[in-house]
Amino acid sequence: MKNDTERWILYPVVKGKEVIGIEVGILKNNETQLEFWRMDPQDDYYKEIINLFRLAYSEKILTQQTMNKGGNCGRPGEEPCSTGEVVITIPKPNGPKANPHLYLPGANPGSGDPGVIGGNCGAYGNCGGGSGTGETPNDPNNNDSCGKIKEKQNNQKYKDKFEALNKAEIFNMDKETGFYELQPPLGVNAPPGFVQVDGPPGSSDMDLPDDTERISGLFHSHNNAEGSIKIFSPIDIITFINIFLKNARKYGGGYANAYSTVVTSAGSYTLKFTGTAHPGGVDFNTGEAWDKWYKQNMAEIADKDGGFPQDKVEDVFGKFLHEVVNKPGLEIFKVTVDTAEKLTYDPVTKKSQSKPCPK
Incomplete structure (x- = not known):
């Protein structure tokens, strides 16, 4: 005891x-x-x-x-x-x-x-009733990522932050910028807020504050710097799993309310999670292995094509998410301010396929 x-x-x-x-x-x-x-x-x-x-x-x-x-x-x-x-x-x-x-x-x-x-x-x-965790395991709507994305897109604050980043002047900056979503403390009946965060000039990364408690979501940009890969990086996924999922469950009503969105000039993407159990934290050694695989396979695109065609970036990322990360319930969507398409990886064709979410 x-x-x-x-x-x-x-x-x-x-x-x-x-x-x-x-x-x-x-x-x-x-x-x-x-x-x-x-x-x-x-x-x-x-x-x-x-x-x-x-x-x-x-x-x-x-x-x-x-x-x-x-x-x-x-x-x-x-x-x-x-x-x-x-x-x-x-x-x-x-x-x-x-x-x-x-x-x-x-x-x-x-x-x-x-x-x-x-x-x-x-x-x-006995899974027939509520769990006391703020989630309803047998409710199919709890695992509807398309529906959860639509909820966000119908929120004016969310729209405003997306549109604030989806601009040429943002993509041409020499740094990343974004907004993280901060949930209110437990017991406080208030809506979540957004806090702006910027990476240092001349960099291609952006750090959250040291205290990440209550942060359940993030918008951030990837700029047009040479060699920029315009989709999630391994650290983006690790942050989503280790920080946003935990905080969304504790403060935001459940894992399904966690998200990470990257906004780029070649398209924007959102990570979501449909599971009712945490997929397991990502440790340092695993993160290093992910980063090595990611860099090697993305570099192969540039070696063959002299750049990063976005369809091939999506294919490699799909393989990365499906075969390397391999966290059941972790999903990626290609999004605009008011639409979403779920991307899935086909290991036979080695291509990422898209399916539009209902409007």
Whole structure:
């Protein structure tokens, strides 16, 4: 138990017959919400209990290997080892250890809370009713990205920001510029606001403020500088996943309300997410791998064509989103101030295809 309001179940994470970490399943909100987290290996409580799991697992596996198929269970081509019941007694996390650091599996410890996994069903999988999270999992409108984009396009403030960026003088600037959408604090009944943000002169990037709490969406431009790629960059996607999704769920009514829009002279695009569970945070090493793939494949376009034809940029980006990022529910749309087309990648033709959203 944690603060007498949450029920924790600890699971050893095993790879190569070795316990390499501890996952935590947390039942909370009167056991109507289930979250899965990874325990930070730098946490004192983790250090206190990890060897208890390792010892119990090793002893059980050694016993089973001598009893199953001459000790071959778990080896390639053989049946997996069955550990049976294992009783492990670990100390309760009291005092300063009462709040072990937790993070999403695959995320970078210490990088902040990238969101919550799961938690959209009622107790023990009863998904028929509300979840208490502000989302309705079985409502098909909750996953209608076209509808969510149309909602934004019908908002005059949203239109004004889009049109403020969709100008030749913006594209010809020597920097990026944009607006981020800031949700009101919890418990405050007020509409979200927009805050302008500018990149430094002579650059092709733009930073959000150090405090990104409550930022659920972003407009920004890509300028006409030489070598500019007029579609989302890997860091744009990482920011959307790690920051905007988390904040939209916490402050903005659900993941479906997060967005990122890039406005360029070759077309404008919006990222949306249709899932009801966070797709998992993106850590540093993953981001580096994405960036390497992206730069290599975009450079191949320039090598062959002497520039960046937008149809080929869309094809490469579609492959990147489909095969490299590979986050189910993450979608891209080509947009204007009042229209949207969903882009999907066909791995057979290796082309991006578009389907207009209903007007």
